[in-house]
Amino acid sequence: MKYLLKNQESERLLFREVNLSDFSDWLAFHEDPNTALYWNATLESPEKECKKWYDKQVYRYENNLGGMNALLDKTSGKLIGHCGLLVQKIEDKLELEIGYSILPEYWNQGFAIESAKKCRDFAFDHNFSDSLISIISLTNTPSEKVAIKNGMTIDKLTEYNQNTVNIFRITKSEWERNNKT
Numbered sequence: 001m002k003y004l005l006k007n008q009e010s011e012r013l014l015f016r017e018v019n020l021s022d023f024s025d026w027l028a029f030h031e032d033p034n035t036a037l038y039w040n041a042t043l044e045s046p047e048k049e050c051k052k053w054y055d056k057q058v059y060r061y062e063n064n065l066g067g068m069n070a071l072l073d074k075t076s077g078k079l080i081g082h083c084g085l086l087v088q089k090i091e092d093k094l095e096l097e098i099g100y101s102i103l104p105e106y107w108n109q110g111f112a113i114e115s116a117k118k119c120r121d122f123a124f125d126h127n128f129s130d131s132l133i134s135i136i137s138l139t140n141t142p143s144e145k146v147a148i149k150n151g152m153t154i155d156k157l158t159e160y161n162q163n164t165v166n167i168f169r170i171t172k173s174e175w176e177r178n179n180k181t
Helices: 020-031 046-062 111-125 141-149 172-179
Strands: 013-017 066-073 079-090 093-102 131-137 153-160 163-171
Touching: 013 111, 020 046, 020 079, 046 066, 066 093, 066 111, 079 111, 079 131, 079 153, 093 111, 111 131, 111 141, 111 172, 131 141, 141 163, 163 172
Parallel strands: 093 131
Antiparallel strands: 013 066, 066 079, 079 093, 131 163, 153 163
16 A cells, blocks of 8 residues: 555645545445546446445555545545546556546546645655556546646557547656756
8 A cells, every 4th residue: 555645635635545434425426427428438326336446446455556545625524536546557567647536516626636746746756656647538638637737748549448548647857857947
């Protein structure tokens, strides 16, 4: 679980491990049809999708594959979404991804970029990788904008989980250059 941002915070958010007590709040993500617009997949009921999502986080935690952090509003304590560092296999190579998902009621409020920047800085400060990626569907313009604001550029086009995606990337040297100015 070295990639988790335990006890970390950003300007408006607290980061902690995901736990099952968040299930009912996170279920709203899976109930909103707009959250599945950008990904080709056969989806089951919102409850089953939410359970699969939590099972995947537990698997990631137990196998040192990173995982999402729950993002809590510092003021209200409410769950805003999830963001984290995820070990992904892209074209037979292990990469460290910044992944983010925000509850629809909190979209367009800057939480995705705030949490993604925190993950980027945490990963590079702890020397986890020489580069970080974000895997983004070609039609997901909102996530693309977050990646660009996070200093990433399109590295390549590829297939991932039966979806055509852009791999956005930032290297540690690019990050260091940008942080010196």
